Amino acid sequence: LEGEGSAVPEPEGVTVRVVEADDPGLESAVAAPYGAFGATPEPGAAERVAGRIRAGYTRLAAAFDASGTALAAGQHQTVGPVSEVVGVGTLPEARRRGLGLAVTAALVADARARGVELVFLTASDENVARLYGRLGFRTVATALIAEA
Known part of the structure; x- marks a missing residue:
């Protein structure tokens, strides 16, 4: 999937940040x-x-609860x-609760910035692809994954 990204509301009770x-x-x-x-x-x-x-290879974003514990997180790797x-x-x-979507939106915003x-x-x-579609991602190809 590739996408433009779009803002999503920050879920209640968390702080999403890089x-x-x-x-x-x-x-x-x-x-x-x-x-x-x-x-x-x-x-x-x-x-x-x-x-x-x-080193500038990775950016990490997370959704933290009030105690400072990450409930969701992800990365983007830039080349x-x-x-x-x-x-x-x-x-x-x-x-x-929309935490993964909010983290993904923060990662896309960081990449664009x-x-x-x-x-x-x-x-x-397909269910996950539909969720990412809410951020503006669209399917452009299918990857085949080989397993032993």
Whole structure:
């Protein structure tokens, strides 16, 4: 899917923001997508993401609750005028509140503010693609994924 992105209202009770390498919320923001898919971050994951942020390869956005815990997060990876939104995930207990959509909108806005001309992502299925359609993404191709 590729898209222009559009603003979505910030879900109630959270703050959606871009997370910098020295942000106290970095570790929680890195961990949220892992938790969304029932996994635990590997040791050093937050430090690796911080290094990628410092190098300009990765931008990270997250939706934080009032306690400062990330409930949803994702990244965009930029190469020249193109950026891919990756790893957007919402913790199971926080789903169905629009957090993933709000994080994705923040990532697209950040990419555009940095001069990115094309933002794309891969939707796991048609239902997810429809959600991203609310941000202006449209299907342009289908990827075939081979598995053993």
